[in-house]
Amino acid sequence: MIEIPSKVEGVNYTMNKLEERLEPIGFTIGGNWDYDHGYFDYKIDDGTGDQYLRLPFQAVTGEVDQETAKVELGRPFILSHIQEQGVDEEGNVGALTGSFNQFKEPADKNAPTPDKFVDIGKTMVIKLEEVLL
Helix, strand or coil: EEECCCCCCCCEEEHHHHHHHHHHHHHHCCCCCCCEEEEEEEEEEEECCCEEEEEEEEEEECCCCCCCCEEECCCCCCEEEEEEECCCCCCECCCCEEEEEEEEEEEEEECCCCCCHHHHHHHHHHHHHHHHH
C-alpha cells in the first residue's frame, strides 16, 4: 500500500454528490463499503496483477447506502494484488454471503507497486482534487 497525500483528505460530501463526480472519471464503489465506511476504487491496471487507487471514506451522518449520507474523505492510496491463477478447487462458499466464489484469493494482497502505476495514481489524485475541490 502506497499512501498519496491529498487536499481531499478531511473534505465532507454527500454520497450522491460524491458518486456524481467520481463515476465519470472512472471510480466505482462496487462492494467496497459497509454502513459506516467504504472505498471508491479506480482500477489502474490488471495485467500483471491488480493495481487500484483507493479513496477511503467514513460516514459522518447517516449510513453510506443513503444518497444523503454525509461522508468524510480519507487519504488516497494505491493497493496492489497479485492474483492466484486458475479456479479455486475448494470453491470458497460463503455461509454468510450465500454466494459461490470460484476464484482464488489474491496470492499477495499487498504486492509491490511498479513505479509507473505510482505515477498514474499520483496523476489521478490530482484529477480527484480538480473534480472535488
